Amino acid sequence: MRRPVEGEVHVHYGQIYVESDPDSSGPDLAASFAGQSAGLCGAAMPGTLWLTTGLHTGSVRFTVEVHDQAPPLLDPVWEEGVEVSFRPVSAGSMLVQWAGEASWELDLEETDYRVRYCAKGMDEAHQQAARLDDERQLDRYLLQFWPAPPAPDRVLRQTSANAAYWHDYARRQPPPPTPAERAEAELLSRRAQEQAEQERRLAYERWDWGGQLPGQTLRDVGGNVRGLLSFDPALVHAIDASGPAAQRAVALLAARHACEAAGLAQLDWIATALTALAQGRPLSPLFDDSARVWQALESDPRVPDRTVGRPVPPEWPPADAGAHTPTPQPGQTPQIVGPAAAATELPSPPGQPTPLARATRTLKVTTGPPDPSLRMSQPHLAIPALLGAAEADPPKPTRSRRPSTRCTPPWPPAARTTGHFCKRSGPYVRGVRKHPTCRRPSCRRPRQEG
Structure with missing residues (x-):
């Protein structure tokens, strides 16, 4: 037997938890006790235990024990005792204070456990409600784990009015959903989230296109359609429909x-x-x-x-706060118009050195809104x-x-006898050196001298 937790822990609102699902946002009170006959320890939510204390706020004496087999029957010192079944959903089970203020690793395996939760002094602590650090401890708790197959929850002992209240609360809760019902609910929730995300994307796209969704033809146009769209979106859609x-x-x-x-x-x-x-x-x-x-x-x-x-385009109303804003993408290579483009080389792929070239013109690139x-x-x-x-x-x-800088057919008659023809440097034959600028793969052949 080992004790991963022994000492004082702080509680708020009369509750503390065991959690094993790293993606969970925490247990829910009603869902934790759904279908149970025993209160105090709610185990209806997979991978989670809701533990109730008599003290509302303050430090209580708390011990966690992990056994290799079932411990002895409930000690008479304990006034309350319940048992439930529990199975962690990950290898990271922890005792967690309210709002995650502190936690203790329990090192439980992903297997079926029987859990016994024992309490003493719940009514007195409930009447006091809060305890300062220098005040006498009124209630204490013991949480025991041991490997065992799943079994119905049960009340081992009940003496306090506070425990009786929580047992009654648990018995008034509807049964938990079956695994099939839970899977169906998760599927419906996921579909609803996807539908909401789709609607946000459409709302943003509608705003981005001037209040009207574009047809597929307009989407495929590309080019500088955005330049006109920022000035007169109605004209863009009218041209698309014409x-x-x-x-x-x-x-x-x-x-x-x-x-x-x-x-x-x-x-x-x-x-x-x-x-x-x-x-x-x-x-x-x-x-x-x-x-x-x-x-x-x-x-x-x-x-x-x-x-x-x-x-400078006119200012349009901002997009709705609920609309989906696309994630910024890595910067793209600016497109250059005019003769300066002839002296501009495309950037080399990542990891490859950029070749040195003689600069014949000065190119100034600015970013941001038009000046x-x-x-x-x-x-x-x-x-x-x-x-x-x-x-x-x-x-x-x-x-x-x-x-x-691409080679495009039809090629002159010289290409039929000498090989390939590039409009920037003429016919190609197998010979001395390669053309430095033509980007057509089949055009990377030595150039004829003379």
Whole structure:
């Protein structure tokens, strides 16, 4: 026999507990005594014991004994005695004070135990209610464990009015739920929680999309749809519902308006592209590679030097406090527009060294809300609108683009004889060195010299 607890413990509200479920928030009074005929020690909740004391608040003498076999019959010194069956649900059983103020490890195995709870002086302690540290002890308790198969709870002895009250309380409680009923209740509770979480997510998403849930088509658009959403969500949903023909017309209108506002519409190669879009014809080969478009924009001396400030969207009411706020995700790589993207390398995967490169331009990246004082090149903002309007149906919102370094078919006739063709450096054959920028796996072949 061993005694893991022997001495004074503090009680509040005439209660102390044995707990073994690390995920439990503590026992419930009615549930602990449900279906029992014996009060004082409630064992109806799995892995938990509710122990009642006569003293309301203060320190009581408390002893816990763990036996290898059943101890002798109830000693006459004890005025009250009950027995219940108990099985820990984990290896961490503890005697726990009210609100978890203190605890004592009991080192019980995960097996069936018989528990005897004995008390003395309950009525006198109940009448005094509270005890100061320097006052005489009025009640004391003994809690015994020994291995035994489950058996009905029973009252061994009852002499006090306080114990009689708690025995009567226990007998008035309805029986506990069966394991099947408990599993069904847990399932219904889990479903209710999942439903509530789903409703919170939908409420947040509805707010995030301007008061209306998007259809699957709009969800799949991607790109810079959020940029327009923050200014006019009703327009975004109207465009989504308009159909491909109207969306195509909106894309063409936006491209033309952007080019006119940037002063690009009078340039011959831009005007030709706008005309081709309006007539439904493909653009010139120049626009097959966005890198060549940016180079043309940089090299054309007729491109006006116009800048525009960052637009600041209106303030919208905050999301409902009950709505689900997504967990912030790790920072994403900013998308760079214009010629500066040609000098910007994507970050290396974690754990790999970042290669050194010669910097030909200075790139300044800022975070946070738009700063109206920052100016941006209006011609460089118009080009993505033109390229976006040329995409296949359904047209997608304009997105920030990196200059393409991908090899795309159809390839020139030279590729049929020399191997592969990359638009940035020409035909590939097996030879001397590799192309440093092409990201197509099949394009990582040596480049022909000369």
